Amino acid sequence: MEVISGRVHAAFPMGDATRVGEARRHAAMLADECGFDETQAGRLAIVVTELGNNLRRHAREGRLLVSARPGRRVVEIIAVDRGPGIADIERSLGDGFSTGGTPGTGLGAVRRLSQAFDIHSSVPQGTIVLARLGADDTAAPDDGRPCAGAVSLAAPGETVCGDAWVVALDGDQATLLVADGLGHGPDAAEAAEAAVAVFGADPLASPRQLIERVHARLRSTRGAAVMVLRADDAAGTVRSAGAGNVIGRIVSGVDDRTVLGQHGTAGITIRSPEETTHAWPAHALVVVCTDGIETRWKAELLRPVLQSDPAIVAALILRDHCRGRDDATVAVLRRPH
Incomplete structure (x- = not known):
C-alpha cells in the first residue's frame, strides 16, 4: 500500500x-x-x-x-x-x-x-x-491500479491552504480523503491536516470509521467539511461517507452521479455517519471538489479527458470553475486503462 x-x-x-x-x-x-x-x-x-x-x-x-x-x-x-x-x-x-x-x-x-x-x-x-x-x-505512470491526481490552491492572499487531500493506493482499491477546514488560513489548514493525519494512521478503515475518527480528532480545531471515498476497481464500486459541502461526482461518457455527504461539520456536529455505495462504471472518473469550486460544472467538460492523467482533469475543472475567493481543491481518481 x-x-x-x-x-x-x-x-x-x-x-x-x-x-x-x-x-x-x-x-x-x-x-x-x-x-x-x-x-x-x-x-x-x-x-x-x-x-x-x-x-x-x-x-x-x-x-x-x-x-x-x-x-x-x-x-x-x-x-x-x-x-x-x-x-x-x-x-x-x-x-x-x-x-x-x-x-x-x-x-x-x-x-x-x-x-x-x-x-x-x-x-x-x-x-x-x-x-x-x-x-x-x-x-512514471502507474499501471494496473487506480491512479490519483489533484490540484489544490490557497485562497487569494493566503500563504497556506485550508484544504488538504490524501490517497491510499492498495492493489485494486484507492481510498481518498478530501478535507476543507472552515474558513481559510492557518486555522483552517490545521483542521484539514488533522484529518489527513487521522487517515494516515489507518487508511484501510472503512469510510464510515474514518469520518467518525476525524470528527473526534477535529473537536480541538475549528472543524472541517470532509469526504472519504473507497473506489474498488475489481468490484466496480465507490463507497463513501462525508460531512459538509465537499462534493463528489462519478463521471463517465454516458453517466454523471453526484456523491454527497451528510449535513454537519466534522469536529463540531454531525449525525452518525452513513455509507453510500455507487457503481464505478468502466472509464468513469471519481471527482471530489471543495466549495472553492463551482458545483454546477457540466459533465461534458470531462468527456475529452476521461483517459487523461487525473491531474489534467483536476486542472481543467479548476481553470474553468474556480470561484477565486476561497481555497480550492479538485481531486480525481481514474480506473486503470
Whole structure:
C-alpha cells in the first residue's frame, strides 16, 4: 500500500519574464527537498523554463502550478492557460514547430525530459500541460491500479491552504480523503491536516470509521467539511461517507452521479455517519471538489479527458470553475486503462 499526501500548488502567473525565474527558483527548492541530483534538478529547470516561456509568449492568462510529493520524490509542473489553444497537438510536440519565431523545441523538450507527460488542448478555450519529474521512477505512470491526481490552491492572499487531500493506493482499491477546514488560513489548514493525519494512521478503515475518527480528532480545531471515498476497481464500486459541502461526482461518457455527504461539520456536529455505495462504471472518473469550486460544472467538460492523467482533469475543472475567493481543491481518481 502507498499513501500519498497532497501538497498545495504554488501558482505563478506568467505576466513577464521575472515570473519564469520565480517559478524556476521555487521548483529548485522542491527538487532539493525531494533529493534530486544535479542532473535531475537541471532537467526540471529546463521544463519550468520552457513551459513558462511558452505561456508568456503564446497564451492568455497563463500560469504555472508547481507542487511536490516528497514521499515519492516527485515535482509536478502544470501549465494552464485560457487560449488560444493548440489545433494540432502532435505537430506542436515535434521539434522545429513554432508559432512565435522561436526554435520550436519547447513542448518536445518537455516531453522528452519528463517521466510523466500529458497535454489537453481545445480551441479557443486553452491548453493544459502536465510534466512530472522524479528522483527515481516513481514519477512514471502507474499501471494496473487506480491512479490519483489533484490540484489544490490557497485562497487569494493566503500563504497556506485550508484544504488538504490524501490517497491510499492498495492493489485494486484507492481510498481518498478530501478535507476543507472552515474558513481559510492557518486555522483552517490545521483542521484539514488533522484529518489527513487521522487517515494516515489507518487508511484501510472503512469510510464510515474514518469520518467518525476525524470528527473526534477535529473537536480541538475549528472543524472541517470532509469526504472519504473507497473506489474498488475489481468490484466496480465507490463507497463513501462525508460531512459538509465537499462534493463528489462519478463521471463517465454516458453517466454523471453526484456523491454527497451528510449535513454537519466534522469536529463540531454531525449525525452518525452513513455509507453510500455507487457503481464505478468502466472509464468513469471519481471527482471530489471543495466549495472553492463551482458545483454546477457540466459533465461534458470531462468527456475529452476521461483517459487523461487525473491531474489534467483536476486542472481543467479548476481553470474553468474556480470561484477565486476561497481555497480550492479538485481531486480525481481514474480506473486503470
